[in-house]
Amino acid sequence: MKTKFKITLLIICALFIVGFCNSDDGQTNDREDLINTQYPEAKQEVIETWAAIEQSVREGDMDKLISFHGYSPKFTEYKNGEVVNDGAENEAYERRAYGAVTEVVSFATNDFKVAVYGDVANMTFQSDFKIKFGDNLAVIKEQTTLLFVRTNDGWKIVHEHHSPLNTAD
Known part of the structure; x- marks a missing residue:
């Protein structure tokens, strides 16, 4: 049971970190809007x-x-x-x-x-x-x-x- 908990916690942490690393995607779209937005x-x-x-x-x-x-x-x-x-x-x-x-x-x-x-x-x-x-x-x-x-x-x-x-x- 302890092993499953540790693996689940590790996966959640990894997803959380990956989510932060990819959070720039929203900013990129905002930056592209700077070109087209009046x-x-x-x-x-x-x-x-x-x-x-x-x-x-x-x-x-x-x-x-x-x-x-x-x-x-x-x-x-x-x-x-x-x-x-x-x-x-x-x-x-x-x-x-x-x-x-x-x-x-x-x-x-x-x-x-x-x-x-x-x-x-x-x-x-x-x-x-x-x-x-x-x-x-x-x-x-x-x-x-x-x-x-x-x-x-x-x-x-x-x-x-x-x-x-x-x-x-």
Whole structure:
């Protein structure tokens, strides 16, 4: 009798352990749902964050512009085919460049898309920005990707990628 009890207990323990090892299957399905599930409220929040970013550039509010970034050791930025920048380099560039803006003539984003994956969102667009620096007009045509992460303080940019846009213009 003791032997049957021990074998039964051993089988139950083995099944219990196997059950824990395979419990990831449910999480895998949840992860796959991240790709197909639409998150309309979160998408709208990201779009509103972009509108606030544009407004901060129009107003010349560099502190507000910088506040939309999630600077950390994980932050990365690619632009102009150069090596990766970190958060400090991105902040210095944005303060220097956008801090010198005297007028935003247009801040058009063509082929604008936002894809949300739970607490992560990917924004892509082709910029057609016309910005004045004093009397000089700069036209910025790029392919841009911004990666956002939802935080307790709203959506924050954690990665930027800017590539020149080849145009017939």
